[in-house]
Amino acid sequence: MMLKSIAAVLALTALATATAATAQDRKVGDIIHSDARYSTFAKAVDAAGLTNLLEGKDSVTVLAPTNDAFAKLPAGELDNLLRPENKASLEALLKRHFVAGNLDLYDLKRQRALETVGGETLAVKLVGGSLRIADARVFGRQTIGENGVVQPLDAVLTR
Numbered sequence: 001m002m003l004k005s006i007a008a009v010l011a012l013t014a015l016a017t018a019t020a021a022t023a024q025d026r027k028v029g030d031i032i033h034s035d036a037r038y039s040t041f042a043k044a045v046d047a048a049g050l051t052n053l054l055e056g057k058d059s060v061t062v063l064a065p066t067n068d069a070f071a072k073l074p075a076g077e078l079d080n081l082l083r084p085e086n087k088a089s090l091e092a093l094l095k096r097h098f099v100a101g102n103l104d105l106y107d108l109k110r111q112r113a114l115e116t117v118g119g120e121t122l123a124v125k126l127v128g129g130s131l132r133i134a135d136a137r138v139f140g141r142q143t144i145g146e147n148g149v150v151q152p153l154d155a156v157l158t159r
Contacts (some may be wrong), residue, residue, distance in 0.1 A: 028062050028145040029054030035143070037152065040070040040078070041097075047082050048091040050098075053117065059102040060117075060148040063133055065156045066140075073156055096120055096134075096157040104149050105131070105142050122157065133157070 026034075029051055033042045041064050045051060053060055070078055081090040095118030103111070109131055111124040122134045131138040136155035143150040 026145050027055055028060060028143075028148045028150050031143050031145050031150050032062065032064060035150075037066045037140075038064050038150075040067045041065055044070075044078075044082065044090060044094060048087060048094050050091060050094055053098050055147075057147060058100065061099040061101060061103040061108075062148060062150045063097045063099065063136070063138075063153050063157065064150050065097065065136070065153045069136070069153055069155050073158075092118060093156070093158065096122070097153075102148050103151075104144065105138070105151070108133075108138065108151065134159075 029045075032038045032045065032054060045054065054062065080086060081093065096116050098117040099114045100117060103114075108114075108124060109126065114122045114124055114133065116122060124131070124133050126132070133153070134157050136153040136157055138151050139154050140152040142152070
């Protein structure tokens with residue numbers, strides 16, 4: 001019985017290690033486009049023409065709003081932003097979600113502010129044990145990729 005338990009633990013450890021390695025072999029763009037939680041964000045990134053930020057060789061930390069985060073926007077706002085004539089506004093909104101460099105959760109917790117690719121500064125703070133960036137909470141598991149990290153957010157960074 002003890003041997004079966006040890007074998008099960010070893011098998012689970014190997015599976016977890018393989019899963020982590022697979023994620024690290026992918027670029028953050030691949031992670032965003034393959035994880036169903038980020039399908040709205042991926043669609044917006046494509047519409048804004050910002051996939052180069054996710055696929056490049058430079059490290060990037062992606063503060064990725066989940067689909068539920070986008071659902072919190074006022075009715076019609078996302079559809080309006082996705083119109084071709086509003087591409088500049090969509091691009092500005094999305095650039096708030098990209099930070100140059102590779103910041104995992106440990107690194108983020110040591111920050112007080114982040115400079116975004118769009119040139120804005122976002123406040124970073126711990127509130128009741130929860131990491132907050134501007135008005136959004138970082139939650140769930142980060143995904144580490146070959147060229148950066150994807151941090152899930154519960155809100156879209158609108159300002």
